[in-house]
Amino acid sequence: MSDNEAIGMIAGNGIYPAIFARAARAAGVGRLVAATFHDETDPGIEDLVDSVSWMRVGQLSKMIKFFTREGIRRAVMVGQIAPKNLFDLRPDMRTLVLLGRLKERNAESIFSGIADELAKDGIELIAATTYLEHLLPGPGHVCGPGPDKRLEGEAAFGFGIAKETSRLDVGQTVVVRRGTVLAVEAFEGTNEAIRRGGALGHGKAVVVKVSKPDQDLRFDVPCIGPETIRVAAEAGVKAVVVESGSTLLLDKEQIEALANELKVTVYAH
Numbered sequence: 001m002s003d004n005e006a007i008g009m010i011a012g013n014g015i016y017p018a019i020f021a022r023a024a025r026a027a028g029v030g031r032l033v034a035a036t037f038h039d040e041t042d043p044g045i046e047d048l049v050d051s052v053s054w055m056r057v058g059q060l061s062k063m064i065k066f067f068t069r070e071g072i073r074r075a076v077m078v079g080q081i082a083p084k085n086l087f088d089l090r091p092d093m094r095t096l097v098l099l100g101r102l103k104e105r106n107a108e109s110i111f112s113g114i115a116d117e118l119a120k121d122g123i124e125l126i127a128a129t130t131y132l133e134h135l136l137p138g139p140g141h142v143c144g145p146g147p148d149k150r151l152e153g154e155a156a157f158g159f160g161i162a163k164e165t166s167r168l169d170v171g172q173t174v175v176v177r178r179g180t181v182l183a184v185e186a187f188e189g190t191n192e193a194i195r196r197g198g199a200l201g202h203g204k205a206v207v208v209k210v211s212k213p214d215q216d217l218r219f220d221v222p223c224i225g226p227e228t229i230r231v232a233a234e235a236g237v238k239a240v241v242v243e244s245g246s247t248l249l250l251d252k253e254q255i256e257a258l259a260n261e262l263k264v265t266v267y268a269h
Helices: 016-026 043-047 060-069 093-101 107-120 151-167 190-201 226-234 252-262
Strands: 007-011 032-037 051-055 074-078 140-143 173-177 180-184 205-209 237-242 265-268
Touching (some): 007 016, 016 032, 016 043, 016 074, 032 060, 060 093, 060 107, 093 107, 140 252, 151 173, 151 180, 151 205, 173 190, 180 190, 190 205, 190 226, 190 237, 226 237, 226 252, 252 265
Parallel strands (some): 007 032, 007 074, 032 051, 237 265
Antiparallel strands (some): 140 265, 173 180, 173 205
16 A cells, blocks of 8 residues: 555544544555544544545445545544444445345444445455554553563453453453453443443452454454543553553553553553
């Protein structure tokens, strides 16, 4: 991909779209356009891209027509769509046809179907880690207080559980303490799972977040951000463990500052 080639962003919620836009600009991408979603995307993205089209979740035809009109041949999914919106779609006809073909209607199958529809119109969905490789930590201590002697064992235990729950498409995050599972992420999302588990951990809980087996890097890449650290600290969690080489640290400098300030260890397993 040439550095000055236009990129289309399918921009969900959170800080991910802005982080990607800035990284793409730094890498030399000359033109960015964004498909954005009402009640999801931060309107501030308009200041970081060259063209925006606002739409509802489920308006696949509108998105593809927008990208085609803008001459987009490569697109990237950045930022989540709230699970409730995936189950409260007001789909256009193209989306209805897509959904009708799916045997399962989970986030992965829906996003994979969207990628297939984009490809039909000559638009390639590229890895969501593009231009962000520097935000994927290697193994070991990342930031915050140094890990205690128990953490590696807690990380290994939680890692095995989280890999299995993610394989079953339940969730990619678990909260553990001394070989006991306190909480498993499901439909409620990562932050609520952290709050539930942290309340049961009495200051000793460890959060473990992993990628799915055979994770499709075009969408649903595991991420943590400053809010993850804040929620963990409020819940009394002592450490957040991520999968090395597979988890994006969004706003890395702020994560490091908060981890040090709030005494939350961040560790990559």
